[in-house]
Amino acid sequence: MNEEIDGGVEQTAPIWPVFGDLMSVLLGAFVLILVGVIGVEMELSSKLEQEVKQRQVETQRRMTLEQALAGPLAAGRVTLVNGRIGINGSVLFKLNSDQLQPEGRDVLKSLAAPLSAWLKTRDEILMVSGFTDDRQVRDGNRRFADNWELSAQRALTVTRALIDEGVPSASVFAAAFGSGQPVSSNADEDGRARNRRVEIAPVPRPSSATVKSRE
Secondary structure (H helix, E strand, O other): OHHHHHHOOOOOOOHHHHHHHHHHHHHHHHHHHHHHHHHHHHHHHHHHHHHHHHHHHHHHHHHHHHHHOHHHHHOOOOEEEOOEEEEEHHHHEOOOOOOEOHHHHHHHHHHHHHHHHHHHOOOEEEEEEEEOOOOOOOOOOOOOOOHHHHHHHHHHHHHHHHHHOOOOHHHEEEEEOOOOOOOOOOOOHHHHHHHOEEEEEEEEOOOHHHHHHHO
């Protein structure tokens, strides 16, 4: 009789071991997701920290440069915008000329010492950039073929003047931009006067590896 009853009951697998296995799988998946989320948060936190430090360094850099140029800035002879020292072209040169005026030479003299002191504490060099307005050089001016050549010669003149005043020659170079990067409209004389300028900007010194890769 008991055998007949036992024979009529289905044998089922124990439910608790199956449930335990399922919970283990779910727990493992949860741990993997949690580890992934923590990893992403740590990466974002690291990037944010690096960005904050970089901004702090840039802010300190600008403050240090402003302190170094306190005299020329207070005298209104130069401007300092985003780390670029700007000098109005009319202060440095007569129209369509690359010959320094006395006032322009005095301005560069006042800049040479603080710029040299700045370079001693930084792995940077100075880029001297020449800019013009959009008017072509006057007819009959055979010294310059176009605005590119005029801006190049002005940048070279300023570069040589800085070197003469003590800025290391290996720490300064000239660049020409012609009329390609105006800071004001060329529609009126005031705007064109602002566009005729020379800028001096500290830039990172090329590493030896970078120089070799270009050769």
